[in-house]
Amino acid sequence: MRLKPSRAFGDDQLPELIADAQGENLQILINGTFAFIVALLGPLVLGLSIQPGFSAWGALPLLCWVITTYIAHYFLKVKKRYHWAAQFYTVGLLILMATLMVVGGQIIRNSAPFLLILIAFIAGLLLTPRVALGYTLLGGVWLLLFAVAQGPTLYDLLAFVSAAIAAGVANLAEGSLYSATEWSLEGYRRAAQRANELAVSREALRQAVKSRDYLNDQLLRANESLAYARAAAEQAREVAEEANRLKTQFVANMSHELRTPLNAIINFTRIVAEGYDGPVNEEQRTHLDYVRFAGEHLLGLINDILDLAKIEAGKMEIYPEPVDLHPIFKGILSTAVGLTRDKGLYLKDEVPEQLPLVYADPKRVRQILLNLFSNAAKFTDSGGITLCVCVEQTMLVISVTDTGHGIAPEDFGKVFEEFRQVDETFHRAAGGTGLGIPISKKLVEMHGGKLWFESQVGVGSTFYFSLPLYCPNADAPQQESATHA
Amino acid sequence: MPEINEATILVIEDDRLNAALAKKMLQIIGAGQVVVCQSGQEARQVLEELPAVGLVLLDLRMPGEDGYMLLQSLRNHPKLSGTPIAATTANVMPYDVQQAEIAGFDGFLGKPFNFDRFPTQIKRLLNGERVWDPR
Numbered sequence: 001m002r003l004k005p006s007r008a009f010g011d012d013q014l015p016e017l018i019a020d021a022q023g024e025n026l027q028i029l030i031n032g033t034f035a036f037i038v039a040l041l042g043p044l045v046l047g048l049s050i051q052p053g054f055s056a057w058g059a060l061p062l063l064c065w066v067i068t069t070y071i072a073h074y075f076l077k078v079k080k081r082y083h084w085a086a087q088f089y090t091v092g093l094l095i096l097m098a099t100l101m102v103v104g105g106q107i108i109r110n111s112a113p114f115l116l117i118l119i120a121f122i123a124g125l126l127l128t129p130r131v132a133l134g135y136t137l138l139g140g141v142w143l144l145l146f147a148v149a150q151g152p153t154l155y156d157l158l159a160f161v162s163a164a165i166a167a168g169v170a171n172l173a174e175g176s177l178y179s180a181t182e183w184s185l186e187g188y189r190r191a192a193q194r195a196n197e198l199a200v201s202r203e204a205l206r207q208a209v210k211s212r213d214y215l216n217d218q219l220l221r222a223n224e225s226l227a228y229a230r231a232a233a234e235q236a237r238e239v240a241e242e243a244n245r246l247k248t249q250f251v252a253n254m255s256h257e258l259r260t261p262l263n264a265i266i267n268f269t270r271i272v273a274e275g276y277d278g279p280v281n282e283e284q285r286t287h288l289d290y291v292r293f294a295g296e297h298l299l300g301l302i303n304d305i306l307d308l309a310k311i312e313a314g315k316m317e318i319y320p321e322p323v324d325l326h327p328i329f330k331g332i333l334s335t336a337v338g339l340t341r342d343k344g345l346y347l348k349d350e351v352p353e354q355l356p357l358v359y360a361d362p363k364r365v366r367q368i369l370l371n372l373f374s375n376a377a378k379f380t381d382s383g384g385i386t387l388c389v390c391v392e393q394t395m396l397v398i399s400v401t402d403t404g405h406g407i408a409p410e411d412f413g414k415v416f417e418e419f420r421q422v423d424e425t426f427h428r429a430a431g432g433t434g435l436g437i438p439i440s441k442k443l444v445e446m447h448g449g450k451l452w453f454e455s456q457v458g459v460g461s462t463f464y465f466s467l468p469l470y471c472p473n474a475d476a477p478q479q480e481s482a483t484h485a
Numbered sequence: 486m487p488e489i490n491e492a493t494i495l496v497i498e499d500d501r502l503n504a505a506l507a508k509k510m511l512q513i514i515g516a517g518q519v520v521v522c523q524s525g526q527e528a529r530q531v532l533e534e535l536p537a538v539g540l541v542l543l544d545l546r547m548p549g550e551d552g553y554m555l556l557q558s559l560r561n562h563p564k565l566s567g568t569p570i571a572a573t574t575a576n577v578m579p580y581d582v583q584q585a586e587i588a589g590f591d592g593f594l595g596k597p598f599n600f601d602r603f604p605t606q607i608k609r610l611l612n613g614e615r616v617w618d619p620r
Contacts, residue, residue, distance in 0.1 A: 252578045256546070259575035263597035264502040267510065270600045276513050299597060306578070315579050 019082040021185075026076060026086055026126055033069045033089075037062065061099035068092025086126040087135075093119045094139050101146055110155070112143055113163035120167040124174030132174065136167045244313065251309035258302050266295040304435040308418065311442045318361040318446050322470040325355055325398075328362060329387060332369045336385065339377035346384030355389065357470035358396050364443045365467070368451075371436040372400040372463050380404035383460070395449060395466040402462075407455040415453065416441060440465070492539035492611055493518040497528050497555065498573070499547040503596070507542060507573070514604040525550040525558065538568050539611050542594070545574040545585070553588050560589075569610050573598075577619045592616040 041062055069092050076085035097115045100108050116139045123132040140163065147156040271277060273288035280288065310316040333347055340347060358365075376385045383403025390397050407415060418438045437451075444451040444465045455461035494516050498504040504521045511519045520535065522528040524547065532538070541559065545552035552572055559565050571592030572585045585593050592610050594603075595618060606616045 252576075252581075255578070256575045259577075259596055260500060260503065263575065264506050266597050267506050267600055268502075271506075271509055271513065276509070310579065317579055 065096040113159040117166045129175035248313040322357045348386040350388045358467040359470040368440040376402035403460040406457040498544040525555040541570040595619045
């Protein structure tokens with residue numbers, strides 16, 4: 001493994017991870033040094049100093065070593081600057097070597113190269129390869145100068161060269177070691193990062209799964225509730241349908257039961273009144289007619305109820321066809337004469353001669369018109385009733401206007417309610433079921449039209465209903481019209 | 486086709502009042518002979534003694550054999566081949582009218598009878614026309 005060329009000499013810092021790891025090692029080394037000094041060399045020097053011929057200079061190396069090591073310790077422990085601490089320690093070792101050479105004897109001088117190798121090795125462990133090499137070179141230069149000053153010997157030369165080679169090899173080896181350490185620490189760092197990322201995303205996943213499970217739970221519960229609700233609604237629907245069916249059935253039965261005796265009432269009365277059983281006097285005739293009217297009224301009631309039941313059960317059928325309204329209007333107006341004669345009301349026909357055909361069930365149109373006219377006659381005491389017609393887009397709007405009491409705004413809702421009458425006391429006297437308008441409205445709506453009214457108290461009311469115009473085919477741009485002769 | 490004053494009309498109706506009414510109304514319009522029975526059984530007995538019958542008015546709602554059931558057996562009766570059979574009933578719900586049509590009645594007269602239209606209805610039925618008046 002090659003050294004990285006990008007590292008500047010003396011200026012590089014070990015990567016943080018390595019520094020942390022090495023920091024521990026350096027601390028051990030420093031502590032070991034202190035221990036060594038205190039435990040071993042301390043007493044030794046003290047003992048030696050007692051001996052005669054010992055000069056105080058002998059303590060210098062030790063002193064220097066203590067100081068530099070202490071500075072290194074300070075930098076490591078307090079300032080937390082590993083790089084400075086390591087350098088100081090290394091420099092301390094070099095100073096130790098230098099001072100030992102100065103104050104020591106020949107034996108020590110001869111051992112200096114070995115000491116340098118040791119220092120090179122330690123420096124290589126503590127510092128980056130380049131910095132370590134630098135300090136080693138520094139030591140080597142000192143050795144060289146020292147040897148030159150003393151007068152170099154062959155030994156010196158050999159020692160120097162060997163030391164240089166050894167230092168170089170140590171440096172290379174430690175360079176590889178350093179690179180390997182750096183590389184594996186980088187790998188470790190990356191792995192740690194990835195593990196971290198993995199942990200984060202695993203946590204996120206766990207959270208997501210948790211919330212998904214929670215949501216699932218909610219969903220299941222909602223589904224359950226929905227199922228219950230649907231079942232309840234289904235049940236309610238069945239009950240309602242059954243009730244509706246029973247009601248329709250009941251109405252049909254009742255209708256049949258009520259009509260059967262009415263057949264006898266109405267027709268026998270008629271038979272006697274018209275003299276088929278013998279002569280009848282005026283009064284008898286009148287009274288029998290009253291009986292008959294009452295019976296016919298009852299029949300009308302039953303028919304209305306039956307109609308309503310049919311409509312509500314969806315069983316009412318209309319048979320629309322292209323209809324010329326003129327004869328129907330004529331018929332209704334002549335019937336209305338009977339309704340208005342007593343009160344002296346006028347009947348106005350403002351229907352234009354050219355009248356388009358409508359697509360409707362003529363029987364039902366008659367029924368609706370008769371209902372509106374009889375209501376108008378009932379509620380009008382003076383003035384009259386006007387029949388009018390106008391065309392609006394695809395519909396024909398028929399209106400019946402009266403000059404009666406009118407309907408108050410607060411009573412507008414009652415108009416369309418079944419069995420409700422605007423003035424209930426009045427109506428009961430005049431007769432009426434309160435079914436006419438609701439039935440007419442439903443009949444109109446079955447044709448695809450609308451029924452509505454306008455009214456002003458004291459002025460009168462106008463009831464409108466619309467019927468679809470008859471359109472024979474899509475191509476024909478205009479409708480056929482019937483002329484009124 | 487028989488004239489009304491020569492025609493024999495058979496009425497099958499279980500309700501006493503309505504039977505009397507039908508008889509009276511038919512007499513008023515001048516029917517030759519009006520025979521009223523209260524059940525299918527009675528009708529079959531009576532038919533033995535009758536000459537040709539011009540029209541049968543059959544009530545649909547009767548206990549026991551009702552109008553629909555009777556229709557089939559009457560159609561097969563030799564004396565009634567070619568005789569129009571009309572239903573009379575107060576059952577005028579669309580379903581019932583439809584049933585009568587499916588069953589194949591030649592006429593339908595809803596009760597209560599319309600006093601004014603009755604004569605025409607009967608004459609047309611005697612003529613072999615189809616008269617359908619549920620209201």
